[in-house]
Amino acid sequence: xxMRNWILIGGFIxxxxxxFSQDNAAYxxxxxxIAVAEMIRTGIPASIKLAQAMLESNCGKxxxxxxxxNHFGIKCxxxxxxxxxxxxxxxxxxxxxxxxxxREFSTVYDSxxxxxxxxTDPAKAARYGFLFDLxxxxxxxxxxxxSRAGYAxxxxxxxxxxxxxxKYQLDQLDNEIDGIEASSASAIKKSHYAIRNQNDVKYVIxxxxxxxxxxxxxxxxxxxxxxxxxxxINDKKQILVxxxxxxxxxxxxxxNGRQQYHMFKAGDDLVAISQKYGIKLSxxxxxxGLSEGQVPMPSQKILLKGKLKKELQIIxxxxxxxxxxGNESVNKNPGxxxxxxxxxxxxxxxxxxxxxxxxxAMVLSKGHVVAKGDTLFGIAHSYGMTVDELKKMNNLSVDxxxxxxxxxxx
Numbered sequence: 333x334x335m336r337n338w339i340l341i342g343g344f345i346x347x348x349x350x351x352f353s354q355d356n357a358a359y360x361x362x363x364x365x366i367a368v369a370e371m372i373r374t375g376i377p378a379s380i381k382l383a384q385a386m387l388e389s390n391c392g393k394x395x396x397x398x399x400x401x402n403h404f405g406i407k408c409x410x411x412x413x414x415x416x417x418x419x420x421x422x423x424x425x426x427x428x429x430x431x432x433x434x435r436e437f438s439t440v441y442d443s444x445x446x447x448x449x450x451x452t453d454p455a456k457a458a459r460y461g462f463l464f465d466l467x468x469x470x471x472x473x474x475x476x477x478x479s480r481a482g483y484a485x486x487x488x489x490x491x492x493x494x495x496x497x498x499k500y501q502l503d504q505l506d507n508e509i510d511g512i513e514a515s516s517a518s519a520i521k522k523s524h525y526a527i528r529n530q531n532d533v534k535y536v537i538x539x540x541x542x543x544x545x546x547x548x549x550x551x552x553x554x555x556x557x558x559x560x561x562x563x564x565i566n567d568k569k570q571i572l573v574x575x576x577x578x579x580x581x582x583x584x585x586x587x588n589g590r591q592q593y594h595m596f597k598a599g600d601d602l603v604a605i606s607q608k609y610g611i612k613l614s615x616x617x618x619x620x621g622l623s624e625g626q627v628p629m630p631s632q633k634i635l636l637k638g639k640l641k642k643e644l645q646i647i648x649x650x651x652x653x654x655x656x657x658g659n660e661s662v663n664k665n666p667g668x669x670x671x672x673x674x675x676x677x678x679x680x681x682x683x684x685x686x687x688x689x690x691x692x693a694m695v696l697s698k699g700h701v702v703a704k705g706d707t708l709f710g711i712a713h714s715y716g717m718t719v720d721e722l723k724k725m726n727n728l729s730v731d732x733x734x735x736x737x738x739x740x741x742x
Contacts, residue, residue: 359391360500366444368505374448377468379502380475381447383493392440395419398528400436404447408433438539469506471497527580531588531610534580538572545569553580563603563613567716577607585615587636598630603709603719609636620644625707702737715741 360382367378367385388405389397396402400417408416415436437443451460459481466473472494479490486492497503527534536547544558545568555568561579565572572578587609594605602622606613617624619635621643628634629645700711712722722728725740733739 356386356391356496356500359386360502362392363440363444364505366441370444370448371468371506374452375464375468376448376451377471377474377503378505379471379497380478380493381444382502382505383475383496384447384478385444386496387489387492396434397440400434401440401443402434402437403440403443404450406435406443406446406450408435438537469503471503471506530577530579530608531584533583533610535577535610536580538574538576538578540574542572542574542578543569544572544578547578551580563606564718564720566713566718570716570718573718573720577610579607579610583610583612583615585612586619587611589636591636592638593633593635596628596630596632596634600630601708601719601723602628602634605634611636622646625710699738700741702733702735702739706733708733711739711741717742 363385364378364382367381370376370381371378385403388394389403392398392403396405396417396419400415402417412433412435417434417436418431419434435446437446450456451463460478460483463474463477463481466477472490475490475493475497478484478493479487483489527536529535536551538547544555544565547553547558548555558578558580559565559568561582562577563583564576565578583606589609591609594600594609596605602616603613605611606616613624616622616634616636617626619637619640620628621640622628627647629647632644634644700715702711708719708722708728712719715722717725722739722741725742
């Protein structure tokens with residue numbers, strides 16, 4: 333196989349729901365490149381790594397694989413400081429089965445690397461070190477050696493590994509090391525996205541400096557579709573918030589899970605709620621009798637499904653709190669126009685002030701002055717930002733904005 337085929341990332345994707353279940357052959361095609369790259373880096377046969385992952389993760393369909401990207405059943409250990417996932421396995425306390433602590437990984441790639449690091453750990457050399465005296469093509473020796481070393485308690489562990497390797501001819505991958513330069517392993521990027529599921533809609537978790545364009549280059553989707561499917565994304569080049577949900581399919585009109593509503597809190601954002609539950613923003617607004625830009629008062633139920641029985645109370649984002657009493661008063665002064673000093677174009681209107689110097693207008697031209705009808709979402713959209721980014725930049729803890737307020741934008 334050519335180097336180009338090994339380097340092609342395509343889609344190292346873990347698919348965890350029944351609608352996208354994968355058989356053994358599909359799993360191999362998804363992760364063989366990582367297995368070969370790790371063989372080049374560490375000397376662990378690609379056939380062994382893939383066979384172990386297939387057994388341990390049920391070809392990516394186990395609960396541990398789907399929810400924690402852990403394809404090798406690696407437990408936390410005393411030196412693990414990352415996220416963890418607990419499930420019953422083989423740990424007991426006072427004769428009672430207790431939940432074991434398993435490592436949770438950001439990507440499937442990280443799980444494969446952790447498996448290599450586990451076997452090559454100098455502290456475990458007495459247990460697994462002898463394996464590296466074997467050839468990478470000796471998959472039977474590796475399988476039997478792992479079983480003798482106690483990697484798994486199953487007495488037929490070696491037999492099961494060998495059966496998988498021979499049935500799917502995984503040993504052919506072990507021969508590829510002679511035709512690939514070791515340096516090519518570094519060409520395989522650490523950006524392997526596990527496809528997850530929310531409300532029967534596929535999504536991935538955005539990583540550091542991800543954008544719709546970068547995601548589209550590695551997933552079978554166009555950047556324009558990513559923008560279309562996500563209410564918090566406005567541009568193909570937009571840098572996404574790390575850890576945010578990025579949907580790869582159209583979101584639903586209602587929530588299909590058990591939860592009936594979301595309790596709205598101060599600082600909550602309807603766009604973020606739509607992303608969290610996999611519901612279209614337009615459908616969420618309609619279900620709750622809201623218009624775009626309206627902000628519900630805190631401690632109210634935002635329906636995720638069902639019919640609205642009581643009209644929601646709304647915060648008026650265009651009222652200005654009285655500085656002395658704290659009561660809201662409507663700003664009746666339409667104010668004056670603020671113009672860009674370079675183009676002369678009217679930007680926004682703001683309440684009239686006592687004095688307007690040229691320097692003041694220039695400062696205002698670098699920000700956005702809130703006008704009637706403005707919303708955080710609309711402002712963020714016009715400047716290619718997310719609502720969260722706009723709020724963070726302006727130290728906003730709630731969605732309420734005021735006419736005449738100057739917001740910093742990029």
